Amino acid sequence: MSLKLFELVGTDAERPFSPYCWRTRMALAHKGLTAESIPWRFTEKAAVAAHGSEKVPVMLDGDRAVADSWAIANYLEDSYPDRPSLFGGAGGRAMARFMNAWGDIAVVGGIFPMIIADIPNNLAAEDADYFRTSREARFGKRLEEVMASRDQAVTGFRKSLEPLRQTLKTQAFIGGDAPDYADYIVFGGFQWARVVSPFLLLEESDSIHAWRERLLDAFDGLARKSPGHPV
């Protein structure tokens, strides 16, 4: 049971920032597992290609490689069934697939344009060049132009989180009284932003702000102890 996890970092190897890697970090902690972190940078394609992936997270469990945060969560749930469940049953696992898509689209997709030009500040020159070139091609404009309207965009982003806000009216976590993988899916996006950008995504009065605080405190402050900006 020797786990290793490739995690996206920039100049600071102690500052992993990928939203997907954070989903996995939180999932590992939920299962009471630890993994040796292997810092990985955008331009180190060969290191993960050796394990059949183009991206991180990639988790190694002995000789076996598992790529993609969703696949890793399922692998952990199946491989460690006696430890706390990430999904709370078959229905939760199936619905978490939807949460994963909502997290990708509404949360990661919603946050990205608001922090995109802050990201290169965390990267070494070679990685910053790669990031800028590939993302500017994707958006068809300069990173700074993508991010220019974030003070307006954040209003729409906060509104798009309304289903989560409604959920938190009657329960502390998406997973109910305690967090589960559905929470980590969404939290990963917020932790990513916290690590790389000073931009304030949430108002302090927002119940989602309080939910994020609870997750920053989870597992003895695992996420809060990781370097980041004030949120």
Next chain:
Amino acid sequence: MSLKLFELVGTDAERPFSPYCWRTRMALAHKGLTAESIPWRFTEKAAVAAHGSEKVPVMLDGDRAVADSWAIANYLEDSYPDRPSLFGGAGGRAMARFMNAWGDIAVVGGIFPMIIADIPNNLAAEDADYFRTSREARFGKRLEEVMASRDQAVTGFRKSLEPLRQTLKTQAFIGGDAPDYADYIVFGGFQWARVVSPFLLLEESDSIHAWRERLLDAFDGLARKSPGHPV
């Protein structure tokens, strides 16, 4: 075990149309239960006030009244634990709270402006007046004005369903291989639209269209047999 369900109807008592009542109808079928339908119209406030509610669905189980589709689903799950589960475990039940909010906001809230002026066509004069007056006050404009841009609005609505579309890439239902309450939450909105409006919400090539077909066929065609427009 004598169940009765107040269901919103218009001029045709055999044509229940509330998205929330349809969530309950599907949940009852999932549990293999039948309930005597009590047709209820917008202006019949006294009939449900007698059971402590202002709205439908209200379900009566003998002397006990349960109001609100979410409360009813939980009541059914707890009261009939030996029948097929609506949530597939505690994690599914917790996450379904989020699905319920997403269904309310993205699906019911997204569909409403696109079918709003069609709804009075299904109502008797008194109910149509009530509906028009109350909803025009809510939107601050005439129903026809709210609905005027639906040919454009439907594009944004279809886009907003992307998390569901992504989910259906790897599983047949939000509940996994078979539908569960998470599916009925979302489906209720589509069935509501189908019953009251000829407006086409989905393109035939959309995987969500195929998912809706499967739910129209579920439980021996329960939803498809209910009168509605072609979809």
